[in-house]
Amino acid sequence: GTTVSAVERAIRHAIAAAWNNGGLRGIKGDPCTALLTFRRKPTNKGCITAFADMIRLVYGAAIGL
Numbered sequence: 001g002t003t004v005s006a007v008e009r010a011i012r013h014a015i016a017a018a019w020n021n022g023g024l025r026g027i028k029g030d031p032c033t034a035l036l037t038f039r040r041k042p043t044n045k046g047c048i049t050a051f052a053d054m055i056r057l058v059y060g061a062a063i064g065l
Helices: 004-020 044-059
Strands: none
Touching: 004 044
């Protein structure tokens, strides 16, 4: 019951909110303490790709990947 543009906008908003609150930059600037760190605000595609890679890395064996 939604549109593609609404989903894209929601993803952009979530990325922007996380970026502005420091959630995608690592914890206190230490890249070793976070699984996902970006130097610049990621695009929708870049963020989704990074999340998929993280899930594969962390849970891959448990889900048979």
